[in-house]
Amino acid sequence: MKMMTRLMGAAVIAASALSSAPLQAEGTLVIASSQVPRHLNGAVQSGIATAVPSTQIFASPLRYDENWEPQPYLAESWTVSDDGLSVTLNLVKNATFHDGTPVTSEDVAFSIMTIKENHPFKSMFAPVEAIETPDTHTAVIKLSNPHPALLLALSPALAPILPKHIYGDGQDVKAHPANAAPIGSGPFMLSEFTPGEAIVLKKNPNFFIEGRPMLDEIIIRIINDPSALLIAMENGEADVYPFMAGSQEIKRLSEADHLNVTNEGYAAVGPINWLAFNTKSPKLSDVRVRQAISYAVDRDFITKALHRGVSTPQRSPIIESSPFFDAAAVTAYDVDLEKAKALMAEAGFGDGMELTVDYIPGPAEQQKSIAEYLKSQLAKIGIDVTVRAAPDFPTWAGRVGGHDFELTMDVVFNWGDPVIGVHRTYLTDNIRQGVIWSNTQSYSNARVDEILAQAAIEGDFAKRKALYSEFQALVTQDVPIYYINATPYHTAYKKDLVNAPMGIWGTMHPMDQVHWAK
Known part of the structure; x- marks a missing residue:
């Protein structure tokens, strides 16, 4: 066995929300947010809205420092077998849940298997066959094959440890009443x-x-x-505003003397802003229609004009800052209206069609503004677009997760490694009704399934990169998604905040070391 014991790192991360009180008591952090969580259990729900509070309430086996190095958390040390098929977690002995019940290996085993069965990221723990619990403070994860991203998957936002004595009562964990009143060990x-x-x-x-x-x-x-949120930050009523992506708000808060504004803290997030197609829609099942729409959209106009240059173009399912991105493999779909019209005619829609586009409420510049741009731009190739608003995030998520859409804007994260954040969107066996950020496009390509299965167990970087190059080529040809831009997340925070959100997970990380200089 190879010992991989780490010392606890000093890097810590802040969180997200907003207060109405102009004065805060000492020791209080007020976070401004437009993100509306459906519930607070990150074991069965991904996304910013849930992850920020979930990572404070629940602890996880490991946490990561700013250098991408795993650090102890609930596991004080861990070992990985030479064949990569077994990972042993040695748990701390003094951890308790908020109700006083000790955290044991049974809770770890229950949680990881629950996440495997219920989380949108089905590939994240797919190789986990069983978890042995030889004693109260030892959990042994047994794998069917090596998993190159397993330790990263044990991070706070991805592997919250649930109390088995609460969630193991036989109720559906996705609808469990404890999700709205969770008890963790964070x-x-x-x-x-x-x-x-x-x-x-x-x-x-x-x-x-x-x-x-x-x-x-x-x-x-x-x-x-959005205006009220910015005013709260300017007036000092709120202390931190993470996941800020609008060019005007970034510029405006950068001018506030009492605030720092940074784009650090999102290295592992890999956020991609895209237009998704429901490939089961009779109007969109023909790849030529999807390609036509892709050729009609001008991502340079979006990034340079609509986003005022704060966004960078994105052409691939893998974030372009990743070492696995391959520019030579992708079909970029540079704007070509004549080609788009010809493809529409070939697909039998020379006389045009009607489509509806949804968008996430909240970040208008990255979502609503692009949806409205699509209405005018796609009219040039005979597509009459209706922009459908949602009153809140849960409504939008219900539509998209329920496959009740034709086109939708979306922001989806790579989550540090493709096997965690990329595979889920394209695997045939991850087409899951009612689960947001699964394969909601209903996309299916047998060769893509084979490639991703191989990449999920390949330990050699060069071989893994070659697999992802073929994957990018196939997916951009099939175009279940048109990739637009990397979301330009920034965080604004008060200058006297110590240990502000600079780590690889940004604010989706425990805030146990955040404090005020005063």
């Missing part, structure tokens, strides 16, 4: 959750890491009005 405990309005987290006085957390309280309050 640095903060849920005090209040008012859906669509506020999340209040209080310090866990029995947290298993001595001297932490360093804050007394985190308030996450959701503000749907």
